[in-house]
Amino acid sequence: MIHTLILSFLSTGLTKAHATDNDFGIWLCANIEKKIDDKWSVGSNTELHTMNNTKSIDRWQAGINGSRKILSTFKLDAGYEIQLKNHNVKGLSEKVVRHRITSDITKRWRINHFLKLSLRERYQYTHMVAKNGIDASDNHHLRSRFKAEMGEQEMRWQPFVSVEVYNDMAEQFTVDELRATTGVGLKINRQQIVNIGYLLDLKESGGCLDKATHVFITRYIIKI
Numbered sequence: 001m002i003h004t005l006i007l008s009f010l011s012t013g014l015t016k017a018h019a020t021d022n023d024f025g026i027w028l029c030a031n032i033e034k035k036i037d038d039k040w041s042v043g044s045n046t047e048l049h050t051m052n053n054t055k056s057i058d059r060w061q062a063g064i065n066g067s068r069k070i071l072s073t074f075k076l077d078a079g080y081e082i083q084l085k086n087h088n089v090k091g092l093s094e095k096v097v098r099h100r101i102t103s104d105i106t107k108r109w110r111i112n113h114f115l116k117l118s119l120r121e122r123y124q125y126t127h128m129v130a131k132n133g134i135d136a137s138d139n140h141h142l143r144s145r146f147k148a149e150m151g152e153q154e155m156r157w158q159p160f161v162s163v164e165v166y167n168d169m170a171e172q173f174t175v176d177e178l179r180a181t182t183g184v185g186l187k188i189n190r191q192q193i194v195n196i197g198y199l200l201d202l203k204e205s206g207g208c209l210d211k212a213t214h215v216f217i218t219r220y221i222i223k224i
Contacts (some may be wrong), residue, residue, distance in 0.1 A: 022212045025050045025058060025201070029219040044065045049192040051213070056093070060084045061064070063077075063100075077104040089133055095131040116149045158185045160197075176204040183217070195219040 007128035033043040044064050065079030083098040086116075106120040122143040130136040143166045153156035157180075166177035183197015196218050207209035 006141075021210070022214065023051055024214050025216075026052045026054050027215050027217040029217065031221045033221065035223070035224045040066070041068075041071045043210060049215075056086070058086050061100075063074065065102075067104075075104075075106045075108070077106065078102065085128070087134055094132055096131050096134055096135060099127045099129075101125045113152050117146045118145075118149075120145045120147070142167040142169055142173065143184045144149075156187045158187070159183070160185060160195075174204075175209070178202045180211060181205075181217070191223045193223075194222040195221070 027047060029045065029047045030039050031043060031045045035041045042065070044062070046062045047060070048057065049059040050056065058198040061081050061083040063081035063166040065077060067077040068076055069075050075076055079102045081100040081102075083100060084095045085098050087094050087096050096169060102118055102122055104122045105120055109117045120143075122145070123138075124141045124143055126139045126141075128134070128137045144166075144167070145162055147160060147162035149158055149160045157187060161182045162180070164179040166175040166179075166183075167177055168176045179199060179201050181191075181197055181199045183195055185193055185195045187193055197216075199214060199217050201212070201213040202209040
């Protein structure tokens with residue numbers, strides 16, 4: 001079922017590659033992770049997203065999070081982010097402040113020495129602050145992500161793929177966004193990792209998922 005979903009989503013993405021409303025962006029991301037003990041860890045992150053074929057900034061964000069292993073294969077996570085998000089109001093670009101709270105539960109499986117799978121369920125609450133004719137709003141989403149990572153622990157290069165579905169909880173769990181990501185992680189050393197990949201983001205527009213954004217994404221992770 002999972003491989004069928006991935007193939008179907010990527011096929012949809014290839015179809016969207018010919019759409020006139022496609023966009024291209026670059027996402028630059030950085031994470032700091034600190035392991036407190038065998039169960040607890042904390043972290044912080046920042047991201048910068050571009051849009052309009054990288055000509056303008058779509059979003060900047062910074063956040064903090066904490067996680068706890070409840071079993072060897074189960075993890076709980078909670079986080080907070082503050083964002084500056086671009087909005088178009090009457091033809092003018094406005095940067096609007098958003099506050100976001102997330103709560104996750106992740107289940108992991110190791111199939112063999114080469115393949116790791118994970119399923120993450122995330123509740124996401126977003127509050128957008130009113131500004132210059134833009135009303136304040138509150139959104140609740142359930143995000144379901146399946147991820148596969150390949151490569152043994154000792155390997156420096158580890159490819160990965162993931163599919164994520166966004167469900168709008170205020171609209172009877174209607175799917176209003178889909179994401180598929182493929183890329184590779186490079187272990188520089190035991191403390192530093194760089195992930196590089198391609199992300200296809202399909203968002204709801206006019207009643208269907210017909211707004212496609214193609215993203216080059218890079219993420220630097222440092223463990224302290």
